[in-house]
Amino acid sequence: MNKRDGGRRAPYDPADGLSLEEAEAVALFFNASLRTLRLDSGVALAGAIEAANWQDPELSVDGGVILASIAQPWYAAAAIRFTIPLSGRPGVEQDKAYAVHREEWASVVAAEWELLGALRREWVKLAAIRQRLALAEVQLGEVESIRDSAKALLDVGRVTAAEVRVFEIELVRQELLIERLKRQAAIQVDVIRGILGLVPEAPVKLVTQLDAFLNVPPDVIGAMRERNPHLAVKRAAYDVAEQSLRLEIRKQYPDLTIGPGYEIEEGQSRIGIGFGLPIPIINLNRRGIAEARAKRLASKSAFEAEYERLAAKVAVSEKELQLATEIRKTLEDVLLPLASTQVKEVVKLGELGRLDVVLVLESMRTRYEAQLELVDARLQESLATISLAEVVGPTYGKPPIPTEGS
Numbered sequence: 001m002n003k004r005d006g007g008r009r010a011p012y013d014p015a016d017g018l019s020l021e022e023a024e025a026v027a028l029f030f031n032a033s034l035r036t037l038r039l040d041s042g043v044a045l046a047g048a049i050e051a052a053n054w055q056d057p058e059l060s061v062d063g064g065v066i067l068a069s070i071a072q073p074w075y076a077a078a079a080i081r082f083t084i085p086l087s088g089r090p091g092v093e094q095d096k097a098y099a100v101h102r103e104e105w106a107s108v109v110a111a112e113w114e115l116l117g118a119l120r121r122e123w124v125k126l127a128a129i130r131q132r133l134a135l136a137e138v139q140l141g142e143v144e145s146i147r148d149s150a151k152a153l154l155d156v157g158r159v160t161a162a163e164v165r166v167f168e169i170e171l172v173r174q175e176l177l178i179e180r181l182k183r184q185a186a187i188q189v190d191v192i193r194g195i196l197g198l199v200p201e202a203p204v205k206l207v208t209q210l211d212a213f214l215n216v217p218p219d220v221i222g223a224m225r226e227r228n229p230h231l232a233v234k235r236a237a238y239d240v241a242e243q244s245l246r247l248e249i250r251k252q253y254p255d256l257t258i259g260p261g262y263e264i265e266e267g268q269s270r271i272g273i274g275f276g277l278p279i280p281i282i283n284l285n286r287r288g289i290a291e292a293r294a295k296r297l298a299s300k301s302a303f304e305a306e307y308e309r310l311a312a313k314v315a316v317s318e319k320e321l322q323l324a325t326e327i328r329k330t331l332e333d334v335l336l337p338l339a340s341t342q343v344k345e346v347v348k349l350g351e352l353g354r355l356d357v358v359l360v361l362e363s364m365r366t367r368y369e370a371q372l373e374l375v376d377a378r379l380q381e382s383l384a385t386i387s388l389a390e391v392v393g394p395t396y397g398k399p400p401i402p403t404e405g406s
Helices: 020-030 032-049 089-155 161-196 220-227 229-250 286-351 357-392
Strands: 058-065 074-084 256-265 268-276
Touching: 020 032, 020 089, 020 161, 032 089, 074 268, 089 161, 089 229, 089 357, 161 357, 220 229, 220 286, 220 357, 229 286, 286 357
Parallel strands: none
Antiparallel strands: 058 074, 074 256, 256 268
């Protein structure tokens, strides 16, 4: 992938844990569903390689006895017939078979890209859970520190036991939250292992980051038209429909059946040659041609529908990205600094012996909630970026289509 990718690939070294880029390579190699799809596409290739063969010759034998009273009443005849494809159907059949293979291979590429999109989404979700866990642990430590200060003030009669108990309750809530986040992180790691194609017991370290550093081009629609793998599948399906129409048209034209024959009757031997040629003046394969044309029209409509679906997804993802970015900037530039300043001031008042339990706890909760909202905003920003990148298509070059002997 390093050789084929013109994007953000870095040298692979899983010894220090799997980064997202390294995990993508692991998923492409080890995911069981992708392996099955690749092998399934090989079925179409195997058929395409053998699709241009001529039909086997046909041997016919006939024999009997003449009921009239003659000296040699037995007769027999044998002939072998070869079909010469004057219509050129075998070549067109092979073209269609290769078109089917290209469609299936395009489906493999689309499945690979879908898998990478799913991996990226689960990856940033794990990163968000880990950041929430880290924030919860910091919050726990700060609440413990304030609780200890409150206990010291309780000893000198500056606060009541009920006020100290408020912090004890908050500590229990934070400990429960931390335990829940740890369980969620473990579950999310198992989800990612499944996408990678690894067993749950696989000793793998996932190095996560919340920001999705993906290159989204300015002209998303233009890049989508060129690179989106689902559009490539629809184009390949249209090519299959086009080749099917070619084949049905060729079926109008007759193939020549020709071959030698031998006959013996009343003791007389004869050698001859026979041929057969259908006369295309009535049927002309009208039904097959009409159905193939309708199928081609349906394939064209399927491409247009997929294009419209993707264009709508681009519009939604761009708006989601814009909203998440605005929320993140507001949280970083306005709300979080205000909440942090508030916590510092009320904690300083507590250190001076003027501890307002309600104000301190509310200030710490406000800052903590702002931090969680920032994590959520960054997560939504990353998910929207991943959606746009998924619509655009792979940054790495298209893999070569397997051919005979590859």
